[in-house]
Amino acid sequence: MRTAPENVRRVACVGAGVIGGGWVAHFLARGYDVTAWDPAPDAEQKLRRLVDAAWPALTQLGLAEGASADRLTVVATLEEAVVDAEFVQESAPEKLELKRDLLTRLDAAAPAGVVIASSTSGYPMTDMQTTAADPSRLVVGHPFNPPYLIPLVEVVGGERTAEDAVTWASRFYEVAGKSVITMNREVPGFIANRLQEALWREALHMVANGEATVKEIDDSITEGPGLRWAFMGPMLTFALAGGEGGMAHMLDHFGPSLKSPWTRLEAPELDKALYDAVVEGCDEAADGRTIADLVAERDRGVIDVLRATGRLPRQEDPR
Amino acid sequence: MRTAPENVRRVACVGAGVIGGGWVAHFLARGYDVTAWDPAPDAEQKLRRLVDAAWPALTQLGLAEGASADRLTVVATLEEAVVDAEFVQESAPEKLELKRDLLTRLDAAAPAGVVIASSTSGYPMTDMQTTAADPSRLVVGHPFNPPYLIPLVEVVGGERTAEDAVTWASRFYEVAGKSVITMNREVPGFIANRLQEALWREALHMVANGEATVKEIDDSITEGPGLRWAFMGPMLTFALAGGEGGMAHMLDHFGPSLKSPWTRLEAPELDKALYDAVVEGCDEAADGRTIADLVAERDRGVIDVLRATGRLPRQEDPR
Structure with a gap:
């Protein structure tokens, strides 16, 4: 029952x-x-x-x-x-x-x-x-x-x-x-754990190789991409790196760096099917919001998060 | 000059x-x-x-x-x-x-x-x-x-x-x-980009394999680990998964899952040197704060971020 x-x-x-x-x-x-x-x-x-x-x-x-x-x-x-x-x-x-x-x-x-x-x-x-x-x-x-x-x-x-x-x-x-x-299918680690595990493994490699300290790894996230990820995921965030051209422009511009040895994780082939899936997926996720809308939303979000966590940029006059 | x-x-x-x-x-x-x-x-x-x-x-x-x-x-x-x-x-x-x-x-x-x-x-x-x-x-x-x-x-x-x-x-x-x-040495992708690139590559693999949609990937971060990363990095965050035992207990408990096929990124060997570097690095990063202090700080941070981004948990009575 x-x-x-x-x-x-x-x-x-x-x-x-x-x-x-x-x-x-x-x-x-x-x-x-x-x-x-x-x-x-x-x-x-x-x-x-x-x-x-x-x-x-x-x-x-x-x-x-x-x-x-x-x-x-x-x-x-x-x-x-x-x-x-x-x-x-x-x-x-x-x-x-x-x-x-x-x-x-x-x-x-x-x-x-x-x-x-x-x-x-x-x-x-x-x-x-x-x-x-x-x-x-x-x-x-x-x-x-x-x-x-x-x-x-x-x-x-x-x-x-x-x-x-x-x-x-x-x-x-x-x-x-x-x-x-x-989820409608089983994937070891599900979704979020696979993503944070990829990050965690790369972080462990960096510590093991003396490329970064634990503190630098944490600071690099909390002062950087982590501020965005509290309210906008990695896909839409990256779409905004493409400027007014969105994810399609981002992939055209940064696609080649998938070949770079930027992590120990081998990247997938960015073929047409994957390219289209990512671009169309971003369009769906944007759900009618323009790039300008998303930029404004991201900016508000970062400011809200910075303010909420007491970390507004320092205000001293540079001169 | x-x-x-x-x-x-x-x-x-x-x-x-x-x-x-x-x-x-x-x-x-x-x-x-x-x-x-x-x-x-x-x-x-x-x-x-x-x-x-x-x-x-x-x-x-x-x-x-x-x-x-x-x-x-x-x-x-x-x-x-x-x-x-x-x-x-x-x-x-x-x-x-x-x-x-x-x-x-x-x-x-x-x-x-x-x-x-x-x-x-x-x-x-x-x-x-x-x-x-x-x-x-x-x-x-x-x-x-x-x-x-x-x-x-x-x-x-x-x-x-x-x-x-x-x-x-x-x-x-x-x-x-x-x-x-x-940074005192050159690493392709520096620190934060290596970390977000590892996550991005795994996300692309998931899209390519039909394991997750773009929206699910983004939601899995913004509703999950991304909320923490706005103010506490992945290392200290994971230390709190170890409960009162902190990072050492976390590594004892989850270390074996580094062998699991949770991402396409091969994990480093968790030998004593790496174990010690991670545990000691977390101690240094904690800088005198106890696990209880960090838990309280994390909880305040998540609440602040949820509130700031208008996403407090739904309040309806379950009955």
């Missing part, structure tokens, strides 16, 4: 570390009753500390009616955690065998039909659902840290997941205040 | 497209007299349009005393542009031969000693300075789009650049209100 996404009241969080605990804080703030279980001996103490630390921020953001940290129950067994759950979020350590076993146990213990989502950072559900009695209700619901503040959840099923479980999960997360990308 | 960085009044911008024009707007807003030259027939019209479009934002940010768009002079030749310049910023199209020739001509025309910086997105100065009579004053000063709002400039010299030219340029950019990373 699956509760409608809008009517869910009881959520179980299994695994209560940084990510699981962040989910607990999020669901509590959105007004759910949350039951949590984690096998670590000091898990409850750490979890309550995490929730307490997040609560002022969540209060400032606005709690749902009736939301309270008192509506968290920490239980001693996995079975107790999920016995009357209407949704289950699994956030165990990132080990395939462990997640496979845990999902199998959760499936055995949770009420029939209840959707069980895994916070995995990158394992395909197809690889995790192999031993569950009912794999059809197992989905990936991949959050970002901290789940109580970063809106994104990537939702995707495995080969044996039923489509209605994916649809239900996506809708539930939306009701619970998240921003959802529903 | 090199003017002290604090006393510079006259800046020449050579190449006045998106980046060159952005530099013009920045220097005008900081109160400099700017002379610009660009060989395109409609360059002046486009440049003035760009400056006019940027001016409201720059006014809102606060102009330097006496700053005015009227202090822009567009001239007909490269030689006129630089004849009495105290600093030259070159922002020509990204073609090595063209930049090499242009820097040679700029060096011939600019007053002796004046520092000439190239906005190149990735060419090492060593490759661009080969034909200049005085290569010692040629540096890279790589900005981000738009240069009038994104603070970062990466400064680095070539093999034949004098160290005092690099020092001068870094100081000058600081005086002119930029945030400077001075």
Whole structure:
């Protein structure tokens, strides 16, 4: 029996570390009753500390009616955690065998039909659902840290997941205040983690080779592209590097630098199909906004972000 | 004769497209007299349009005393542009031969000693300075789009650049209100472009393979990691994924996923030297702030950014 996404009241969080605990804080703030279980001996103490630390921020953001940290129950067994759950979020350590076993146990213990989502950072559900009695209700619901503040959840099923479980999960997360990308195919690392992993790997190479320090890497993002990425993604941002010609001009101009050894990641061939897909994708994403509109939007966004984070450009007169 | 960085009044911008024009707007807003030259027939019209479009934002940010768009002079030749310049910023199209020739001509025309910086997105100065009579004053000063709002400039010299030219340029950019990373060795793509290029290449692979649309790629960043990167870089951000154990715990936990096929970029070996460099680098970057301090800072930052960009989580009660 699956509760409608809008009517869910009881959520179980299994695994209560940084990510699981962040989910607990999020669901509590959105007004759910949350039951949590984690096998670590000091898990409850750490979890309550995490929730307490997040609560002022969540209060400032606005709690749902009736939301309270008192509506968290920490239980001693996995079975107790999920016995009357209407949704289950699994956030165990990132080990395939462990997640496979845990999902199998959760499936055995949770009420029939209840959707069980895994916070995995990158394992395909197809690889995790192999031993569950009912794999059809197992989905990936991949959050970002901290789940109580970063809106994104990537939702995707495995080969044996039923489509209605994916649809239900996506809708539930939306009701619970998240921003959802529903993927229709499995890609290791999903979308955002592949992108940040590419950046992370290049950063590690730079540290390993003495090309940049940890601080320089961080500063190069927060003082540079990171300011734009808070509100305009890398594709539209790059489209604006093409001036009034947009992404097509950008690709004409910078396409050749894909051949440059600028990262350790080999670039794809920029053939006509890819060129067109990128240019047309940007047009669709722009959704009627002109380049001038986007430039104005970007400028407002950067100023808002600089102001909000106390980093307006220094104002001293240069003379 | 090199003017002290604090006393510079006259800046020449050579190449006045998106980046060159952005530099013009920045220097005008900081109160400099700017002379610009660009060989395109409609360059002046486009440049003035760009400056006019940027001016409201720059006014809102606060102009330097006496700053005015009227202090822009567009001239007909490269030689006129630089004849009495105290600093030259070159922002020509990204073609090595063209930049090499242009820097040679700029060096011939600019007053002796004046520092000439190239906005190149990735060419090492060593490759661009080969034909200049005085290569010692040629540096890279790589900005981000738009240069009038994104603070970062990466400064680095070539093999034949004098160290005092690099020092001068870094100081000058600081005086002119930029945030400077001075690199002591040449790496193709510098720092931030390597990082965003890795992300961009992976994004292009995903589009090419039909794994994600342009819009999904952009949304996955702006609703996810991009919110954090506006004020906390990827290294410290990842350190917080390690919970109270910080970066060391994060590497212990997620280190093995470096072996996963999460991107097309092969990861470096996470040996002890790299492990230590990353953990110690994070400690240095944290500069005395505890993990709890950083978590609180991140949470405040995300809330500020969400609020500033009008994207607080939806507030509806889930029931």
